[in-house]
Amino acid sequence: MQILTVLGATGSIGINVLDVVSRHPDRFKIFALSCHTKVIELAAQCEKFQPLFAVVFDRSKANNLKKLLQETSPGTTVLCGIEGLCFIAGEPSVDTVIAAIVGAAGLLPTLEAAKSGKKILLANKESLVMAGSLFMDAVHQGGGTLLPIDSEHNAIFQCLPSDYTDAKKCGVRKIVLTASGGPFRGLDLGSLSGVTPDQACAHPNWKMGRKISVDSATMMNKGLELIEACWIFGVSPGQIEVIVHPQSIIHSMVEYLDGSILAQLGNPDMRTPIAHALAWPARISSGVASLDIIRAARLDFEAPDLERFPCLALAIQAAETGASAPIALNASNEVAVDAFLKKEILFTQISEIVAMVLSEITITEPSSLEAIQRCDRESRELAIKFIKGYL
Ligand code: NAD
Ligand code: MG
Helix, strand or coil: CEEEEEECCCCHHHHHHHHHHHCCCCCEEEEEEEECCCHHHHHHHHHHHCCCEEEECCHHHHHHHHHHHHHHCCCCEEEEHHHHHHHHHHCCCCCEEEECCCCHHHHHHHHHHHHCCCEEEECCHHHHHHHHHHHHHHHHHHCCEEEECCHHHHHHHHHCCCCCCCCCCCCEEEEEEEECCCCCCCCCHHHHHHCCHHHHHCCCCCCCCHHHHHHHHHCHHHHHHHHHHHHHHCCCHHHEEEEECCCCCEEEEEEECCCCEEEEECCCCCHHHHHHHHHCCCCCCCCCCCCCHHHHCCCCCECCCCCCCHHHHHHHHHHHHCCCHHHHHHHHHHHHHHHHHCCCCCHHHHHHHHHHHHHHCCCCCCCCHHHHHHHHHHHHHHHHHHHHHHC
């Protein structure tokens, strides 16, 4: 029996995790679930899975959750805040932590899971983009395992040898990261500034949370994923090629020195990478239908258009610069995306704000968690200042 904590249980990834878990009651037991504010959804999940702990980040909602659980899940203890999240991530009886909080808010509990030697199923790419070096050190020192559930990284993981340690030793020539190109791949460039949050969130292939949906529309998501891949697989940005593949059937590829290319294919459904990582190295059913390759009929590929997707160019540049550049990239992007979702800025201003923050901020080598958090905070303040200039 694998004992699980799900950080971000009420989100798109969290719901998919619980769907897979509910198919295998003999294999998985839920220890704890968490949410930001959606206590009604969390209470329904607690009723079904009867966890020992439920954590609501927003302290003002803790009493609401307690009341909701009184009759339906009396054995569940309610905790709140960042201490609650870190407790359920590091508690000794937990085997596996699913890191599915969106954004920098996921960093501390995910880091706690790493330090405590857990098996971590990582969806929260932002924490790795912010604190890659610190996070990977914590995974190694804690003695745990990091398994990616971001579909591309999970695909790459599946295409690498099981004893993979180093790209060179394993004969890897390059990693090919595929991207759908999002909802605006074919839109004329002049119309991009007028797109609405709902249009940006209407992804052609995947149903996801609103922040990552906007990131997919700007292709910042692929830039964050490039940085994520560098840390997980120990490669440099130059060893990763991003290609647009609108059908999202190939989830990424690995090319070897002999010219072989291994790819992982499947329907675009997050339950596949989630089931893979939950049961790894075994295979379990996920509820995902077989890929009908005859019906899919064709797979298209094109180079990303960096004029249309300036966020991708900015992310590649930040990856190459390294040091605190990815922290500033991620923080300014989170602030800009939030402002776009609130209709305070235009879609095309997201990349402008990220570019301004990156050019203004002093890039340093962040040697501690405090230094990372400081750079994150300063980048956010700068982004807010630029947004106020637009208002
Ligand atoms: P979502 O918005 O649907 O869910 C986010 C979850 O995090 C919710 O449970 C929410 O309650 C919680 N949360 C939000 N802010 C929080 C805070 N400040 N403190 C504590 N909890 C907070 O997002 P999602 O689409 O499920 O994405 C989650 C993460 O997974 C992101 O990092 C995203 O990039 C990554 N990811 C998602 C997908 C996908 O298909 N949705 C695919 C790959 C990677
Ligand atoms: Mg992805």
